[in-house]
Amino acid sequence: MKIRVEGGLLYVSAELVYRSQKLTLSEVILDTGSAGTLFSADEAVKLGIVPEPNDPLRRVRGVGGSEFVFSKRLDFLSLGELEQSDFQVQIGAMDYGFPIQGLIGLDFLMQAGAVIDLENLEIAASRGIKP
Numbered sequence: 001m002k003i004r005v006e007g008g009l010l011y012v013s014a015e016l017v018y019r020s021q022k023l024t025l026s027e028v029i030l031d032t033g034s035a036g037t038l039f040s041a042d043e044a045v046k047l048g049i050v051p052e053p054n055d056p057l058r059r060v061r062g063v064g065g066s067e068f069v070f071s072k073r074l075d076f077l078s079l080g081e082l083e084q085s086d087f088q089v090q091i092g093a094m095d096y097g098f099p100i101q102g103l104i105g106l107d108f109l110m111q112a113g114a115v116i117d118l119e120n121l122e123i124a125a126s127r128g129i130k131p
Contacts (some may be wrong), residue, residue, distance in 0.1 A: 001080030003030065003121040007098070010116075012123060014102060017076035018047040025101040028079075030116065030123065034062065034105035036071060037077070037087075040094040043101045049091060055084065060090060067092045080124050082112040 004011040010030040016023045016039070023046055025039070036059070044050075048090065052056075055070040068090035077087045094100055108114075113126040 001082070001123050003116070003118075003123055004074050005023075005121065010039055012104065013104050013117065014051075014078050014104065015076075015078045016047060018044075018049055018074050018076055020073070020075065021047050028102040028104055029100060030109075031103040034110065035058070035107060036090050037103060037105045037108045038090040038094065039102040040092050042094075044072070044091045055120050060091075060092070068092075077108065078107065079108075079112075079114075079123060082108075082114055084108060084112055089091070102116055 012028055012030055013024060013026045014028045016025065023043065025043055033123045049072050050117050055072065057068060058107060059066050060069050069090040070089055071090055072085055073088050075085065076085050077089065114123055115126050116123050
């Protein structure tokens, strides 16, 4: 999958599936500095993802400050050939002052075996490459 560079940030498209409904987001940042994967509540509601009484709530912190998020398990999350099923993500406001629909964090990248090729601006599955 190709990576786009905009404003010094790495963007990809992600496909989310929740309760058999599918949503493709194109303004998703690859964020190796984020431990977790986070999606915008404004986008998540399009899949019917809303906070429910038993959803875990927590505060996350990053360069942009902190916010409260809730957790949900997606049926499926993919970036091209990188795929994970039954994957837990965080849902939050993501009001950072620029258009962003989500962050793909290290949790997804490591579980999916991602290799980020910055020279060719591509992300793919490792296919057995070991560091």
